[in-house]
Amino acid sequence: MNYRTIAGSIAILLVFLASWEWGPAAMGMPEYVLPSLSNVWHEFFIMWQHSELLKHTLITAAEVLLGFGIGAFLGLAIGVALGLSPTAEAMLSPYILALQIAPKVAFAPLFVMWLGYTIYPKILVAVLIVFFPVMINVLSAVRAVDPDMVNLIRIMNASRWQIFRLVEFPSAMPALFSGLRIASTLAVIGVTVGELVGGNLGLGYLLVDSEGQGNTAGVFVAIVGLTVIGIVAYAAVVFAEKRVLHYMPKANLATA
Amino acid sequence: MTSTSPVYVVNESASGESTVAAGPDSSNHSKRVEIEFRGVSKAFAQKGQKDAPAVVKDLTFSIRKGEVVSLIGPSGCGKSTLLNMGSGLYSATTGTVMVAGQEVKGPVKRVAFMLQKDLLMPWRTIQKNVEVGMEIARVPKAERQAVAQEMLHKCHLAGFEKHYPFQLSGGMRQRAALARTLAMKPDVLFLDEPFSALDAQTKMVLQQDLANTLYNEQKTALFITHDLAEAVALSDRILVMSSRPGTIIEEITVDLPHRNNPLERRKLAGTGPLIGRLMELLHVGDEDAMH
Known part of the structure; x- marks a missing residue:
């Protein structure tokens, strides 16, 4: 990114914030429909002091982290297993497809019924929603390993485990990370839906609570908070990707 | 000869x-x-095909x-x-x-094998690529490194040990593949x-x-x-x-x-x-x- 594009991006942000601040009033929009930026900012401090905004943000962040971690691990493990076993994949593929098509967030009420108004149903929704993109990406990457590279080390007398460790697993890394990028944003969606459905924890709860009070600015604060968590999660994945895939030519890494 | x-x-x-000549382990000659x-x-043979x-x-x-x-x-x-x-x-x-x-x-x-494709592993440095066969054979690390460096030197790649394949030209990558082939002492x-x-x-x-x-x-x-x-x-x-x-x-x-x-x-x-x-x-x- 050169200076011109950075300057352009900042200019767009300023225009956006300015129109948020003065636009609603200029168009005669009431505060309860679209609160101005300064009112949302003001609401932020009120919630910080009186609604334990920090605590709820941290709870949501922890749920995202756990859901993402567990979902990504399961996706990786099962993606590798199915990638290495075409028979198992062929047997399971109709069910995998069905589960993949099923809207994962629709499970949220069910999980709340099972696990109560705790953090667990939220984590579970995130696990479920994170699992698929990671698994599918890893599976196809393990399948797409260059057979010549496998042959090369087979001729070197590599064992099955060595073939996996030296070739198949590292070849799947770029695909794993593109799965993780998608998953990091999906994890926030999963957790949010879980929180909207029930419980009194997290930014999703604050969102529903503000809605109940007709506090539009509070809803905005929660949305911004959730977005920030999503951005941090995504940035963390991109950071890790740059560390792990440092051996790739820069052009092959999509920018953050 | x-x-x-x-x-x-x-x-x-x-x-x-x-x-x-004499036994399988006789001299170079x-x-x-x-x-x-x-x-x-x-x-x-394809599945169910008798006379492929x-x-x-x-x-x-x-x-x-x-x-x-x-x-x-x-x-x-x-x-x-x-x-x-x-x-x-x-x-x-x-x-x-x-x-x-x-x-x-x-x-x-x-026996070693070399193809048109260099088949260097992009996630390994050149030296680590040359070592891969010895790593599979569980050769101790110090020996591995010594052999790899010797082979890289021989293939005119001294100084590129820590580079990654994408940083090398096609000819250099194929040299590295040759070094990897020779490092197996085939x-x-x-x-x-x-x-x-x-x-x-x-x-x-x-x-x-x-x-x-x-x-x-x-x-x-x-x-x-x-x-x-x-x-x-x-x-x-x-x-x-x-x-x-x-x-x-x-x-x-x-x-x-x-x-x-x-x-x-x-x-x-x-x-x-x-x-x-x-x-x-x-x-x-x-x-x-x-x-």
Whole structure:
């Protein structure tokens, strides 16, 4: 990114914030429909002091982290297993497809019924929603390993485990990370839906609570908070990707 | 071994005698057969197919220790299939393949393999790539590093140990692949068009290095190529294969000096006629071969 594009991006942000601040009033929009930026900012401090905004943000962040971690691990493990076993994949593929098509967030009420108004149903929704993109990406990457590279080390007398460790697993890394990028944003969606459905924890709860009070600015604060968590999660994945895939030519890494 | 004395008996297996010199572990001058194909054919049967057409058939030839033999033939004649059988990736449908004194039933020790693709692992440094075979064989780390550095030095890649493959040019990557091949300390090398993706000059420099190493270390090599001049420049003998089902239709002894110096050999008067002979055998320029 050169200076011109950075300057352009900042200019767009300023225009956006300015129109948020003065636009609603200029168009005669009431505060309860679209609160101005300064009112949302003001609401932020009120919630910080009186609604334990920090605590709820941290709870949501922890749920995202756990859901993402567990979902990504399961996706990786099962993606590798199915990638290495075409028979198992062929047997399971109709069910995998069905589960993949099923809207994962629709499970949220069910999980709340099972696990109560705790953090667990939220984590579970995130696990479920994170699992698929990671698994599918890893599976196809393990399948797409260059057979010549496998042959090369087979001729070197590599064992099955060595073939996996030296070739198949590292070849799947770029695909794993593109799965993780998608998953990091999906994890926030999963957790949010879980929180909207029930419980009194997290930014999703604050969102529903503000809605109940007709506090539009509070809803905005929660949305911004959730977005920030999503951005941090995504940035963390991109950071890790740059560390792990440092051996790739820069052009092959999509920018953050 | 002074200059080349290529009076080799072909199809020797027919006589049932394949070892001429003393035991398999005699000196460098031993002329034991290192690679031998006896009546080998290969067909890839599809499911439920009984008589799959053969890709290669009736392959019988032997290569002695220290010999470099090129294999040429039209595209799709089964050259790579032959190489894959030699290195133990496929088994022969009929016949026997012997490498380094044992029947090939899977990967054989002391055999290395090099392809047109460098097959460097992009996530490993050049040095780590060269070490990979030794890592598989559980060679101690210090020894691994020493051998890898020696090989990289030999292949003119000293100073690039810590680089990643994407940071190197195509020619350098293929050098690294050569270093990786040699780091296995193989007795037998199977080379499948290793230089065909390189530009003409890089190619000649790499041929020079390879020829030198093969000659000095008395390695046995089977070399697939499409480049007739390369075949003449590098080998003791050239096997010419027919189109599919591939079989060996001609064997040419390259009775020229400088096997360790292809650049010199290319300049010799005898090189041109040999290339001409190969062109004739492969029908290069014929109407139906062009299409």
